[in-house]
Amino acid sequence: MKIGCPTEIKPQEFRVGMTPNAAQEAVARGHTVLIQAGAGVGAGFEDADYTAVGARIVETAQEVFAAADMIVKVKEPQAGERKMLREGQILFTYLHLAPDPDQTHDLLASGATCIAYETVTDRQGGLPLLAPMSEVAGRLAPQVGAWTLQKANGGRGVLMGGVPGVSPARVVVIGGGVVGTHAARIAAGMGADVTVLDRSLPRMRYLDDVFGGVFKTSYASAGNTIELARAADMIIGAVLVPGAAAPKLISKAQLSELKPGAALVDVAIDQGGCFETSKATTHQNPIYDVDGIMHYCVANMPGAVARTSTIALSNATMPFMLALADKGWKKACAEDPHLLAGLNVHAGKLTYAAVGDALGLDVTAPEDALKM
Ligand SMILES: NC(=O)C1=CN([C@@H]2O[C@H](COP(=O)(O)OP(=O)(O)OC[C@H]3O[C@@H](n4cnc5c(N)ncnc54)[C@H](O)[C@@H]3O)[C@@H](O)[C@H]2O)C=CC1
Ligand SMILES: CC(=O)C(=O)O
Ligand SMILES: [Mg+2]
Helix, strand or coil, X not given: CEEEECCCCCCCCCCCCCCHHHHHHHHHCCCEEEEEXXXXXXXXXXXXXXXXXXXXXXXXXXXXXXXXXXEECCCCCCHHHHHHCCCCCEEEECCCCCCCHHHHHHHHXXXXXXXXXXXXXXXXXXXXXXXXXXXXHHHHHHHHHHHHCCHHHCCCCCCCCCECCECCCEEEEECCCHHHHHHHHHHHHCCCEEEEEECCHHHHHHHHHHHCCCCEEEECCHHHHHHHHHCCCEEEECCCCCCCCCCCCECCHHHHHCCCCCEEEEHHHHHCCCECCCCCECCCCCEEEECCEEEECECCHHHHHHHHHHHHHHHHHHHHHHHHXXXXXXXXXXXXHHXXXXXXXXXXXXXXXXXXXXXXXXXXXXXHHHCC
């Protein structure tokens, strides 16, 4: 198979879909790997690192899209990239379709087979291709939130760890999955007073077992959420209903109940965000103020630490990428229900129920797409 990896074009996105190590494994299995010139530079990989393992460098994204049977990327295809997709081509990348009707319509119109990293599952009920980026974003969230809390950035002027004689910042993390757990660990490590809210009692039992004494847990009822939010210096949004638009857990009206200058870090922004006033921002302009509350809503947080993130993502995507290349999408998905769970669009049909619900579109069962 011809596997193509274009340069990411989303603003301030420095990750790349394939590392030289991933390219090497694909080449060793007899596949042709086409890397756009300079695609890896932001993550610290030179073109020569790819050619050294047998990949070919091509100059333009147009050439990559025209030649490749499968496109391996990081972020959802931008409008210009969507125009280059074609029927029968495989797209393997993050998509986040539920909050994005324009992209969904373009992918349906392209006729391509689009497998979303964020909905591929594993045997433990986890999301193995989201997890590494959730680990990164979770660990970054208190760091960027601490910066947002600084006075010059519009924040409350509160130091995460406090100092002797002054209380630490209060941090509330909504959602205790991968993002939330990593965020809570780092915030606690910075010395903050941390509470994690979740709706899953088994998850909170697990967190209490493993992290009891490091941070607290609380049930995410609406009442508990606003009560803890009122006292918080920083609120980290980390909820996920897989594939679906994020539930809105703090309304615009409720902002007036929060502390002036509090920082809201909405990691769930790529699924539409869990605060009503969240709108996606970029690394160039990451924060904005609504009613005196500072919002940080960067939808590609891991791009800020592109090297760590690229290697972590490629480690996770590689076995699936190789299965798709070796077997073709149909056989690979038929043999692996967890990869089939990643199928969001095929030949003009939407195949992911939660996206259909979010956008009011008809859905074809992924098992039926296998028969098309
Ligand atoms: N902005 C960015 O750059 C990045 C964003 N993300 C996003 O972060 C979000 C969280 O991802 P993960 O932690 O991997 O998901 P996860 O599935 O590991 O955890 C989500 C948690 O939210 C909980 N939850 C669901 N509904 C809830 C509610 N109404 N109230 C409280 N808790 C609720 C679930 O029980 C679960 O424990 C996702 O939207 C993901 O796409 C992930 C990586 C990077
Ligand atoms: C998960 C995701 O969207 C990202 O890493 O950018
Ligand atoms: Mg994202």
